Amino acid sequence: xxxxxxxxxxxxxxxxxxxxxxxxxxxxMIERGDWVRRGPTARDPHATLERTPHYxxxxxxxxxxxxxxxxxxxxxxxxGPSVFYGGASFRLREDDFHPGPExxxxxxxxxxxxxxxxxxxxGEAERVxxxxxxxxxxxxxxxxxCSFT
Numbered sequence: 001x002x003x004x005x006x007x008x009x010x011x012x013x014x015x016x017x018x019x020x021x022x023x024x025x026x027x028x029m030i031e032r033g034d035w036v037r038r039g040p041t042a043r044d045p046h047a048t049l050e051r052t053p054h055y056x057x058x059x060x061x062x063x064x065x066x067x068x069x070x071x072x073x074x075x076x077x078x079x080g081p082s083v084f085y086g087g088a089s090f091r092l093r094e095d096d097f098h099p100g101p102e103x104x105x106x107x108x109x110x111x112x113x114x115x116x117x118x119x120x121x122x123g124e125a126e127r128v129x130x131x132x133x134x135x136x137x138x139x140x141x142x143x144x145x146c147s148f149t
Contacts, residue, residue: 002028010080015125033076036083049075049084089131091115091122091142115142 003025006013017027033054036042049055050073057073075081094115103109123146125131132148135141 002026004028005030008032008080009078010075011082011085013080014082015128018128031076031078031080033078033080035078049081052077052084054083089126089129091144092118093140093142119143119145 004017004020004027006017006020006027006029009017009029009031013029017029020027036052036054050068052075054075054077055073056076057071058076060071060073063070063072075084077083092115097111097114099110119142123144127149130149134148
């Protein structure tokens with residue numbers, strides 16, 4: 001018997017599971033893919049993302065612009081894209097939560113919250129991931145309540 005079911009073990013699923021388990025919940029995570037084999041080939045720069053056997057276009061997204069083609073696939077493995085995480089974590093900027101009319105264009109697509117509402121969760125995720133560094137030289141850095149540890 002479980003209190004929660006989480007589909008996907010990438011960053012989003014792992015963060016949700018982390019919080020629920022800390023709260024005493026029994027959590028079951030379901031993953032579509034298999035474990036990524038560890039070893040030198042997994043660290044090969046040519047073996048990341050689209051070049052791994054874990055990348056699939058089985059459930060592809062249509063890419064309107066940019067990218068390397070008209071379809072974008074996904075990574076299906078335990079840990080999802082977090083397995084291939086390069087160690088760089090960037091927060092969205094305050095303005096990113098208020099897209100201009102050229103982006104929204106009558107779609108009414110908008111964030112249901114702003115940066116300030118998410119800021120504490122950014123901090124929590126950065127602590128869990130062990131994000132460190134000094135962003136003081138970045139003039140575009142968003143405000144943070146806590147410095148890196």
